[in-house]
Amino acid sequence: MPPNTPFQAEIIAVGTEVLMGEIINSNASYLSQALAELGVNVYYHTVVGDNPNRIKAVFETAMRRANLIVVTGGLGPTDDDLTVATLAELFETPMVADPASEERIRQFFIARGMPMSSTNLKQAMRPVDAEPLPNRTGTAPGLFWDVSTHVAKRGWNTGPCYILAFPGVPREMKTMWTEVAMAKLKPLLPESAVLVSRSLQFFGIGESMLGEKLRDLMAQASPTVSPYVGQAEVRIRIAAKAPSEAEALTLIEPVAGEIQSRLGTYCFGSNEEPMEAVVAQLLRAKQKTVSVAESCTGGLISSRLTDISGSSEYVLLNMVTYSNQAKETQLGVSSETLASFGAVSGQVAAEMAMGIREKAQTDIGLGITGIAGPTGGTDSKPVGLAYIGLAVADQCPIVKKVLVNAQYDRHQIKHWFSQYALNTLRLYLLDSLDPD
Amino acid sequence: MPPNTPFQAEIIAVGTEVLMGEIINSNASYLSQALAELGVNVYYHTVVGDNPNRIKAVFETAMRRANLIVVTGGLGPTDDDLTVATLAELFETPMVADPASEERIRQFFIARGMPMSSTNLKQAMRPVDAEPLPNRTGTAPGLFWDVSTHVAKRGWNTGPCYILAFPGVPREMKTMWTEVAMAKLKPLLPESAVLVSRSLQFFGIGESMLGEKLRDLMAQASPTVSPYVGQAEVRIRIAAKAPSEAEALTLIEPVAGEIQSRLGTYCFGSNEEPMEAVVAQLLRAKQKTVSVAESCTGGLISSRLTDISGSSEYVLLNMVTYSNQAKETQLGVSSETLASFGAVSGQVAAEMAMGIREKAQTDIGLGITGIAGPTGGTDSKPVGLAYIGLAVADQCPIVKKVLVNAQYDRHQIKHWFSQYALNTLRLYLLDSLDPD
Numbered sequence: 001m002p003p004n005t006p007f008q009a010e011i012i013a014v015g016t017e018v019l020m021g022e023i024i025n026s027n028a029s030y031l032s033q034a035l036a037e038l039g040v041n042v043y044y045h046t047v048v049g050d051n052p053n054r055i056k057a058v059f060e061t062a063m064r065r066a067n068l069i070v071v072t073g074g075l076g077p078t079d080d081d082l083t084v085a086t087l088a089e090l091f092e093t094p095m096v097a098d099p100a101s102e103e104r105i106r107q108f109f110i111a112r113g114m115p116m117s118s119t120n121l122k123q124a125m126r127p128v129d130a131e132p133l134p135n136r137t138g139t140a141p142g143l144f145w146d147v148s149t150h151v152a153k154r155g156w157n158t159g160p161c162y163i164l165a166f167p168g169v170p171r172e173m174k175t176m177w178t179e180v181a182m183a184k185l186k187p188l189l190p191e192s193a194v195l196v197s198r199s200l201q202f203f204g205i206g207e208s209m210l211g212e213k214l215r216d217l218m219a220q221a222s223p224t225v226s227p228y229v230g231q232a233e234v235r236i237r238i239a240a241k242a243p244s245e246a247e248a249l250t251l252i253e254p255v256a257g258e259i260q261s262r263l264g265t266y267c268f269g270s271n272e273e274p275m276e277a278v279v280a281q282l283l284r285a286k287q288k289t290v291s292v293a294e295s296c297t298g299g300l301i302s303s304r305l306t307d308i309s310g311s312s313e314y315v316l317l318n319m320v321t322y323s324n325q326a327k328e329t330q331l332g333v334s335s336e337t338l339a340s341f342g343a344v345s346g347q348v349a350a351e352m353a354m355g356i357r358e359k360a361q362t363d364i365g366l367g368i369t370g371i372a373g374p375t376g377g378t379d380s381k382p383v384g385l386a387y388i389g390l391a392v393a394d395q396c397p398i399v400k401k402v403l404v405n406a407q408y409d410r411h412q413i414k415h416w417f418s419q420y421a422l423n424t425l426r427l428y429l430l431d432s433l434d435p436d
Numbered sequence: 437m438p439p440n441t442p443f444q445a446e447i448i449a450v451g452t453e454v455l456m457g458e459i460i461n462s463n464a465s466y467l468s469q470a471l472a473e474l475g476v477n478v479y480y481h482t483v484v485g486d487n488p489n490r491i492k493a494v495f496e497t498a499m500r501r502a503n504l505i506v507v508t509g510g511l512g513p514t515d516d517d518l519t520v521a522t523l524a525e526l527f528e529t530p531m532v533a534d535p536a537s538e539e540r541i542r543q544f545f546i547a548r549g550m551p552m553s554s555t556n557l558k559q560a561m562r563p564v565d566a567e568p569l570p571n572r573t574g575t576a577p578g579l580f581w582d583v584s585t586h587v588a589k590r591g592w593n594t595g596p597c598y599i600l601a602f603p604g605v606p607r608e609m610k611t612m613w614t615e616v617a618m619a620k621l622k623p624l625l626p627e628s629a630v631l632v633s634r635s636l637q638f639f640g641i642g643e644s645m646l647g648e649k650l651r652d653l654m655a656q657a658s659p660t661v662s663p664y665v666g667q668a669e670v671r672i673r674i675a676a677k678a679p680s681e682a683e684a685l686t687l688i689e690p691v692a693g694e695i696q697s698r699l700g701t702y703c704f705g706s707n708e709e710p711m712e713a714v715v716a717q718l719l720r721a722k723q724k725t726v727s728v729a730e731s732c733t734g735g736l737i738s739s740r741l742t743d744i745s746g747s748s749e750y751v752l753l754n755m756v757t758y759s760n761q762a763k764e765t766q767l768g769v770s771s772e773t774l775a776s777f778g779a780v781s782g783q784v785a786a787e788m789a790m791g792i793r794e795k796a797q798t799d800i801g802l803g804i805t806g807i808a809g810p811t812g813g814t815d816s817k818p819v820g821l822a823y824i825g826l827a828v829a830d831q832c833p834i835v836k837k838v839l840v841n842a843q844y845d846r847h848q849i850k851h852w853f854s855q856y857a858l859n860t861l862r863l864y865l866l867d868s869l870d871p872d
Contacts, residue, residue: 017664021468032457047481228453298742299735302756306734317762320738326753
């Protein structure tokens with residue numbers, strides 16, 4: 001096939017467990033991003049179950065509207081893994097055992113000292129004119145199959161058409177993508193159309209207000225500026241198509257800069273960087289340590305802070321003081337404060353922050369107490385209410401009251417609380433935290 | 437349309453952010469499960485970007501192969517929200533402003549004391565013969581549209597055909613599904629084909645070994661038994677189709693019982709119930725309290741334990757002792773132990789467990805120390821290694837060594853470590869924890 005052919009990609013997941021909703025199709029998300037980085041436009045994602053006729057119909061539809069089909073799933077050893085055999089049937093192509101794949105599968109089991117099931121050798125079968133993609137971390141090889149002539153013969157499409165098949169296990173698929181598949185694809189790609197996107201993340205401002213502030217930029221044709229809602233933040237995607245990544249970035253960067261200057265500290269990060277990573281950079285840059293005393297978030301803030309590699313530089317000791325007694329004995333929260341204001345109060349959050357800071361001997365102490373629900377709320381202290389205290393040396397603690405939509409579930413409310421707490425820490429480190 | 441029509445459903449997500457992989461299509465997963473519970477077969481998921489021509493093409497394809505189209509996304513207030521207008525165009529149907537929807541949108545902003553943007557009123561537009569689905573938690577109403585005559589006129593399909601449209605924000609979609617849409621669908625459904633599925637979850641055994649043990653059951657036609665891999669567990673789905681849910685369960689339950697008896701304590705739960713919920717039930721049933729001292733997991737075990745509402749019954753105080761000093765001063769881990777065996781050792785895990793148990797005055801103390809990576813590993817103590825200690829009164833602590841695949845990322849390794857720790861607690865509570 002000629003090099004420099006523009007690809008239009010479709011990503012297909014084969015698997016009843018995905019179709020029935022038991023597994024979320026995160027593979028499609030990964031592959032879309034990976035293909036975009038190579039400048040390949042993805043126009044469709046499709047999910048189909050383990051049914052040969054529907055698999056065939058989905059592939060026919062795909063090859064009529066796309067010329068790079070990336071399929072995940074259905075390569076396993078069991079009888080409901082149908083992708084390869086069904087594709088061979090669709091194109092009336094004989095299957096052969098691939099000796100190199102057989103050898104890899106045998107070695108996979110030998111290396112792990114595990115007995116090989118005979119069904120595993122089924123995974124070494126491939127259509128005679130397809131090339132296997134070796135799988136270093138699992139048993140199922142993938143496929144790289146130039147089906148251009150098959151597709152042309154059936155009148156579905158003209159020009160080049162490729163199928164790339166991967167196992168459905170995300171880890172195996174990702175390893176094969178980076179180690180094997182990208183090298184196969186790159187020589188086939190044109191130089192002339194890279195789609196680059198950057199995203200910015202915002203906290204403390206809603207999607208519609210953000211849209212109002214960026215209306216003029218969103219009306220532009222290039223780069224495109226589009227808002228969407230994340231887990232506990234709003235995001236803006238800025239995307240541009242250009243001959244090279246550098247040229248696309250030349251289009252994107254001034255717009256990103258303009259957005260950041262309009263939104264100030266509402267913008268907390270870029271490119272999917274989570275709040276905890278932003279906070280980690282600030283703690284490192286300012287050489288500050290932090291300790292957290294959590295009640296309603298139950299350890300989530302601590303866990304998020306330590307999701308960042310190297311967090312032992314600024315995390316020493318955190319506590320989850322769930323009971324009033326633990327708040328008193330471990331953090332020195334006074335029983336009078338607990339009795340007068342209740343465990344969920346600004347006063348207790350402040351004393352928790354001061355207490356953990358002193359105990360852990362850190363620069364900053366953070367305390368949080370609230371009601372994650374679904375039970376435990378009252379009229380005056382509803383589910384979704386939390387107080388965040390932030391303590392440093394020689395100053396009165398700062399307290400923030402937070403009210404999260406009570407319609408969220410407990411898990412989401414905990415996440416929002418943790419996001420507010422980390423954002424409070426971020427604003428403090430930026431010298432932008434107003435007492436209120 | 438006649439009642440009792442069997443539906444074949446397709447779930448479509450409209451949105452460039454989903455197509456580009458910035459948002460994972462979790463809506464499709466939710467809707468698949470929700471439709472299965474109503475006995476509706478879902479045959480396809482499709483994702484398409486914010487492009488009118490491709491949206492039209494995807495809907496045409498869908499309505500040629502399915503008769504219940506559930507679409508999420510593209511109902512927002514901004515200019516790239518195209519679903520409703522594009523569908524109206526596809527069917528050459530005029531749009532009208534819906535007064536009830538307008539009023540709801542106005543009230544939504546008044547209730548929140550927020551100014552309404554004029555673009556929000558765009559969301560009150562609907563095709564003249566479509567019915568709005570009210571959205572209690574957001575501004576975009578959905579649609580319930582009988583397009584049978586439109587579809588028949590174009591020769592795409594005969595018989596009934598419906599479109600249900602929801603906003604892309606998962607929370608809004610889910611609320612509308614349960615509060616409004618299900619009631620619209622139910623009267624249209626036949627009584628005769630409910631697909632019921634149950635899942636079982638396993639820890640400490642791999643998918644292939646599980647497959648070997650259940651080969652005979654997996655060969656049966658009904659109920660179907662299929663394994664798949666979860667986040668840190670293997671799952672078995674048992675599914676049966678029957679005239680009623682009760683009859684389906686009659687098919688499923690003996691098979692579930694047989695699987696549980698073959699796998700014993702490898703099976704930790706059913707129906708997506710997370711490990712922490714299983715542990716919570718056991719702690720309640722045995723009236724035990726637990727405290728956790730975490731190093732490598734950084735608070736994740738504590739956070740998971742407190743994800744369960746009512747966890748204040750058995751969680752009082754947990755600690756994240758990240759530094760050696762915190763392990764010594766807070767938990768009483770001896771400096772000799774730290775010096776002789778290193779912070780990542782069975783001895784330290786045991787002393788952490790004893791220390792937190794004493795400090796928190798709980799029945800059980802759990803300690804964990806390990807290397808979550810990506811840095812910090814050595815030949816003798818690689819990334820993925822952890823020790824779990826479990827302490828109770830008047831007994832030597834039990835220590836478990838855990839080795840997680842180092843190819844996982846830090847986040848996944850932390851999750852696996854937390855899963856091992858919670859499973860250790862589960863086995864102890866079941867009197868099935870062997871010292872080794």
